[in-house]
Amino acid sequence: MPLFNAFGFTDEQKLMRQSLLALAEQHLPVEKIRQLDRDAGWPTEAYQALAKGGWLGLPYPEEYGGLGGSYKDMAILLETLSYHYACLGTTYMTSAIYAGLQLLYNGSEHLKQTYMVPMIKGDIYIAFALTEPQTGSDAASIKTNAVRDGDDYVIRGQKWFITSAHVADYIVLVVKTDPSAKPAHDGFSMFLVDAKAKGVSIRPIETMGRHTTHTNQIFFDEVRVPARNLIGEQNRGWKILMRGLNLERMAIAACGAGNAQKAIDIARDYATQRIQFDRPISKFQVISHKLADMRIKAEIARLVTYRTAEMMDAGYDTRMETAIAKVVATDNDFECAHIGMQVMGGAGFSMEHDMQRLFRDSRLGPIGGGSNEIQRNIIAKLMGL
Incomplete structure (x- = not known):
């Protein structure tokens, strides 16, 4: 089980995370992930399992077949899916969040009933x-x-x-x-x-x-x-676009927090099993401190993400907070994968281990969804600079 804790979660949110992790492990085992990465495949079975479980409707009102979840619920879902596999979180948020919520917030009733509802059911992908x-x-x-x-x-x-x-x-x-x-x-x-x-x-x-x-x-x-x-x-598309992009930053931060935690688990497991000079390399301070640094970075990513989600649920203007969360979580995600590669040495560089995939996948975070340089521009502007 990953190290991230459930402090501040409701009983329902704790159960949600357990259920999502079990679903991901069942429908997208590690060997399947490696195969999809090699073949540029798409996680159809896992996505359909999410649809069957009703998870695609998490952010949507019950009147459309959704679950009426909160922003914090969305953060938990995306962190959990991305902990299992970064691309599974992206698969979810591309259709259910980036595209689908534009229909919910701004679409006509015709568009909602004809396209959004089938999307929630998993019948179409947007x-x-x-x-x-x-x-x-x-x-x-x-x-x-x-x-x-x-x-x-x-x-x-x-x-x-x-x-x-x-x-x-x-x-x-x-x-x-x-x-x-x-x-x-x-x-x-x-x-x-x-x-x-x-x-x-x-x-x-x-x-x-x-x-x-x-x-x-x-x-x-x-x-x-x-x-x-x-x-x-x-x-009038720009104004409604901005609402979606603000949510996108929080979603990307949640995915980064999950992927960062996976890097820690992989590096920790390797370091405690790799024997050099008659003891596990985790016993050497230079390695244990690297793992501690990874833990710090992943926890900070989680903290800023959940704080931002809770502020969104409370109705605050979170333009600055979502930008900060996106920068912190994606930078820390990549740094965790980078440190993890160093902890594992040649094994981390080998395609036989998963750290190289986390390293490759995490590099997009500071670039996509509005580069972290652009996020800093947003923060500076909101500071009046």
């Missing part, structure tokens, strides 16, 4: 597409556009680094509907697009890590989308 080849950190400069044509919009453009788009049935797509808007983000809109529609083509991007939920580029060539698939109001 990806989220914002980033473009020339617009990563500078999201306001996107070029993909939609033009009204009768009862449809016609979409042209390209998206880049889109997680799990290769398995998506639909895509929540951020586009520009008013290219002359000043400032530029006043011309943004969101649409739900059929990933199999004519003119949509999806190509994988080969990356260092995150092979299971690998990223993709998407091309939109004269793609026709019904006007009823507009999410929210035309040209």
Whole structure:
């Protein structure tokens, strides 16, 4: 059992974590994870098990078949899934959080009943597409556009680094509907697009890590989308996008906290079993201090994540706190994997052990979801600097 404790959890939250960990271990055993990482596979069985257990509905109201969970519940779920396998947490939050909650918060009743409810049941998967080849950190400069044509919009453009788009049935797509808007983000809109529609083509991007939920580029060539698939109001997409991105940072922090704890467990188990100079290497202070440093970093990641989630549940403006949590948790996650590699030496560098995968997977954290440099810009601006 991992070292992270359950202080401050309700009995229901403690049971939730135990149930999720048991589900993940049953439907995604270690050998299956290694196979998916090698083959760039997707955890279909585990995802469907989450759907069958009702977990995809955790953040959704009961009236739509959800569980009405809190932000702290979401943090517990994502930390637990990512402790088992980082990409399992990402698989969950891409559809159920990034994309699906845009439909809940801003979609019409038609979109909710036709797409969101089936998503909660696990019948469809929805990806989220914002980033473009020339617009990563500078999201306001996107070029993909939609033009009204009768009862449809016609979409042209390209998206880049889109997680799990290769398995998506639909895509929540951020586009520009008013290219002359000043400032530029006043011309943004969101649409739900059929990933199999004519003119949509999806190509994988080969990356260092995150092979299971690998990223993709998407091309939109004269793609026709019904006007009823507009999410929210035309040209008001930026404001509703910001609410989603704020939640995304907390979610990424929770995933980082879980992955960091897994790195500790792997390194600790290795260090207590590896014998050098007639004793386990964990008995050498230089190694035990590295493990202690990992524990400190993982615990700090957890503390800042749960504090932020509790503030969100209390209705606070958490723009600064989510940015801080994202920076701290993802930086600490990578540092834990980095230290863990050093503790294990050549074994950590070997593909026969899992530490190299955690190292590769954790490196995305400080880059994706708004780089940690951008998060620091947000923090500085909110400080009045």
